[in-house]
Amino acid sequence: MSEGTVTGTILKGVGGLYTVYSGGRTLDCRLRGSIRLDGRTPVTGDNVTLSFTGRDGEAVIDALEPRRNQLIRPKVANVDNMVLVIASASPAPDLFLVDKLLIAARIAGIRPVLVINKADQDAGAAARIAAQYAGAATCLITRAADKDESGLAPLLTELDGATSVLAGQSGVGKSTILNLLTGGAFMSTGAVSEKTQRGRHTTRHAELFPVAAGLVKAPSFVIDSPGFSLLELADIAPRELAGCYPEIYEHAGVCRFQDCSHTGEPDCFVTELVAGGAFPKERYERYKQLYRELESREKNKYKKGKTT
Ligand SMILES: Nc1nc2c(ncn2[C@@H]2O[C@H](COP(=O)(O)OP(=O)(O)O)[C@@H](O)[C@H]2O)c(=O)[nH]1
Ligand SMILES: [Mg+2]
Numbered sequence: 583m584s585e586g587t588v589t590g591t592i593l594k595g596v597g598g599l600y601t602v603y604s605g606g607r608t609l610d611c612r613l614r615g616s617i618r619l620d621g622r623t624p625v626t627g628d629n630v631t632l633s634f635t636g637r638d639g640e641a642v643i644d645a646l647e648p649r650r651n652q653l654i655r656p657k658v659a660n661v662d663n664m665v666l667v668i669a670s671a672s673p674a675p676d677l678f679l680v681d682k683l684l685i686a687a688r689i690a691g692i693r694p695v696l697v698i699n700k701a702d703q704d705a706g707a708a709a710r711i712a713a714q715y716a717g718a719a720t721c722l723i724t725r726a727a728d729k730d731e732s733g734l735a736p737l738l739t740e741l742d743g744a745t746s747v748l749a750g751q752s753g754v755g756k757s758t759i760l761n762l763l764t765g766g767a768f769m770s771t772g773a774v775s776e777k778t779q780r781g782r783h784t785t786r787h788a789e790l791f792p793v794a795a796g797l798v799k800a801p802s803f804v805i806d807s808p809g810f811s812l813l814e815l816a817d818i819a820p821r822e823l824a825g826c827y828p829e830i831y832e833h834a835g836v837c838r839f840q841d842c843s844h845t846g847e848p849d850c851f852v853t854e855l856v857a858g859g860a861f862p863k864e865r866y867e868r869y870k871q872l873y874r875e876l877e878s879r880e881k882n883k884y885k886k887g888k889t890t
């Protein structure tokens with residue numbers, strides 16, 4: 583890096599104008615020229631090299647660093663954590679949804695964090711869900727509606743120095759959490775774009791928000807996940823499903839059948855894990871159901887391929 587250049591992270595880009603976070607402040611930036619970026623278009627979350635134009639608060643993007651990963655919706659690069667938020671009681675937690683999001687995170691190579699919010703509603707239920715997912719993700723129990731951010735303390739450690747996508751059903755407290763984390767910056771803009779999302783404008787600019795400086799040690803970013811973009815079961819073959827369950831692949835054993843699907847065949851190590859309590863029964867039951875879902879999807883694909 584030569585003198586006068588700095589690095590930054592793209593918070594959002596609209597019509598060729600990028601808002602870049604660099605050293606605790608935001609800068610308005612344009613691209614130096616697409617040739618220098620190898621024809622690639624920067625996206626939210628990209629790490630960039632900047633040089634200053636001489637005008638206050640303005641800079642030019644000179645280079646784009648390689649991406650570690652990239653999500654499609656929200657369109658954001660270099661994501662470290664997928665924070666799945668559920669409520670302890672209301673809205674009723676959809677554990678199929680949690681399983682599917684955990685699978686999606688695993689496939690995308692993003693660390694999953696399960697946040698069981700609204701612990702004040704039913705602390706016992708929150709603890710039971712955390713126990714059920716202990717082998718699958720980092721599980722945190724929070725109370726985002728507390729007057730200060732103390733109810734979010736366990737989450738702050740996980741977010742520090744990272745870029746995190748929040749996902750989950752509506753009403754679980756995502757906006758409340760994002761608002762606390764960003765010192766209100768999320769509400770002032772996020773609330774507006776959420777409204778347009780329900781209207782005619784279905785696209786929404788992916789925007790990262792810096793976590794308020796006093797809450798974390800290193801620069802940290804959060805982003806909301808709009809709508810139901812992450813709720814579909816990933817397009818994987820049924821046999822790949824077991825590879826998305828740490829409880830299974832971290833305790834890999836031997837089954838009688840080499841091609842065992844772990845859905846009830848005799849002498850299956852997964853059945854033994856369930857019997858011994860290492861793989862919670864409820865999650866295993868949902869595993870079997872998701873396996874069948876993937877299986878019938880595969881069959882339908884084959885049928886379509888044959889007739890057309
Ligand atoms: N009881 C309780 N209510 C909460 C908590 N966190 C958020 N809420 C409330 O739940 C409602 C939905 O929250 P919101 O942040 O809009 O959820 P979102 O739809 O996921 O963005 C609001 O009325 C919040 O005040 C919590 O920890 N406990
Ligand atoms: Mg919201």
Ligand SMILES: [Zn+2]
Pocket residue numbers: 837842843844845847849850851852853
């Ligand atoms: Zn098996």
